[in-house]
Amino acid sequence: MNILGFESSCDETGLAVVNTEKGLLAHALHSQIAMHREYGGVVPELASRDHIRRVIPLTQQVLDEAGLALDDIDAIAYTAGPGLAGALLVGASVAQAMAWSLNKPSIAIHHLEGHLLSPLLAEPRPEFPFIALLVSGGHTQIMRVDAVGKYELLGETLDDAAGEAFDKTAQLLGLGYPGGPALSRLAEQGDATAIELPRPMLHSKDLDFSFSGLKTAVMTRMRQLEKQGVFDEQKRADLAAATEAAIVDVLAAKAIKALKQTGLRRLVVAGGVGANRHLREQLQQAMTRLRATVYFPPLELCTDNGAMIAFAAALRVQAGLVNLQAPKHYGFAIRPRWDLHSLVAAGNPT
Numbered sequence: 001m002n003i004l005g006f007e008s009s010c011d012e013t014g015l016a017v018v019n020t021e022k023g024l025l026a027h028a029l030h031s032q033i034a035m036h037r038e039y040g041g042v043v044p045e046l047a048s049r050d051h052i053r054r055v056i057p058l059t060q061q062v063l064d065e066a067g068l069a070l071d072d073i074d075a076i077a078y079t080a081g082p083g084l085a086g087a088l089l090v091g092a093s094v095a096q097a098m099a100w101s102l103n104k105p106s107i108a109i110h111h112l113e114g115h116l117l118s119p120l121l122a123e124p125r126p127e128f129p130f131i132a133l134l135v136s137g138g139h140t141q142i143m144r145v146d147a148v149g150k151y152e153l154l155g156e157t158l159d160d161a162a163g164e165a166f167d168k169t170a171q172l173l174g175l176g177y178p179g180g181p182a183l184s185r186l187a188e189q190g191d192a193t194a195i196e197l198p199r200p201m202l203h204s205k206d207l208d209f210s211f212s213g214l215k216t217a218v219m220t221r222m223r224q225l226e227k228q229g230v231f232d233e234q235k236r237a238d239l240a241a242a243t244e245a246a247i248v249d250v251l252a253a254k255a256i257k258a259l260k261q262t263g264l265r266r267l268v269v270a271g272g273v274g275a276n277r278h279l280r281e282q283l284q285q286a287m288t289r290l291r292a293t294v295y296f297p298p299l300e301l302c303t304d305n306g307a308m309i310a311f312a313a314a315l316r317v318q319a320g321l322v323n324l325q326a327p328k329h330y331g332f333a334i335r336p337r338w339d340l341h342s343l344v345a346a347g348n349p350t
């Protein structure tokens with residue numbers, strides 16, 4: 001069965017074709033990063049308009065790359081939420097219109113479920129059950145995953161997400177958007193031990209996070225250094241390295257705590273921050289000590305993409321969680337706010 005998937009929840013237009021037996025056949029992506037850079041963040045209206053411009057050419061591109069015609073597509077998946085409402089509507093309306101014209105089912109996918117299952121696109125594939133550390137620009141959660149559609153929230157951020165902490169501190173340091181990769185690059189030149197920053201909630205008994213205080217701590221340190229007239233390029237890099245180390249230390253500590261608490265020995269990391277080299281290395285080392293294994297999505301599939309959406313749909317189909325009848329009514333039911341743990345385990349969420 002061939003599934004065409006659409007992702008348009010934020011600033012990436014992603015398209016992909018996944019075959020339920022053969023896996024990923026083709027995927028294509030257009031990132032709007034360059035367009036939003038001059039505004040220092042995503043401008044929702046511009047994002048929606050750009051999705052409209054890109055979505056049809058990208059659809060043609062993935063079909064060509066997969067060697068398929070539109071008629072060969074058996075179901076259409078799209079990100080129904082969470083995300084920017086206008087941006088989500090582009091993917092949802094194009095997907096629904098295409099499904100309607102082909103008289104095929106449409107499958108609404110939760111964006112975070114896409115991230116969560118994306119490490120299963122890589123080899124070796126983690127077996128269930130596992131702990132998932134979901135670290136994106138909007139979410140930081142630790143979940144227990146027992147099967148496709150069976151997710152238990154163990155902990156989450158009480159305020160800013162880890163990606164947001166990267167982005168906001170990067171902005172303070174005068175780095176561009178998106179901040180995560182830029183801050184991480186600058187951190188390579190710095191010494192993380194030169195400046196001390198707090199590790200919020202590192203020793204709390206739960207699996208929750210709090211990152212909003214970190215940007216205040218960074219700002220305070222920056223002001224102090226500026227006042228002393230010693231805030232040079234090296235100090236900027238040291239501050240970047242210290243910020244990265246603080247975020248990574250807390251993420252790693254809580255992921256390890258979740259493994260210990262549940263007795264599980266498989267950790268899956270997903271979402272944009274999962275591309276962070278420092279996080280990957282620190283977790284790899286910790287897993288060796290714990291005799292556990294950490295799994296990551298392929299690097300280019302850490303940030304938003306269509307492959308994870310088509311793939312999550314394929315896994316839901318294989319798990320028998322999707323109604324494959326073409327619906328009588330194709331609605332545009334998007335959910336800009338949508339908790340992953342409220343995802344119903346059976347049936348098509350729309």
Ligand code: KG4
Nearest residue numbers: 136137138163180181272273275276303304
């Ligand atoms: O999953 P994602 O592409 O979008 C959301 O669903 O939010 O994640 C984007 C986030 C941004 O905050 C970005 O700064 C962060 O992931 N990010 C990184 C890296 N690459 C992307 N953070 C740290 N290090 C990276 N290498």
Ligand code: ZN
Nearest residue numbers: 115136303304
């Ligand atoms: Zn995402």
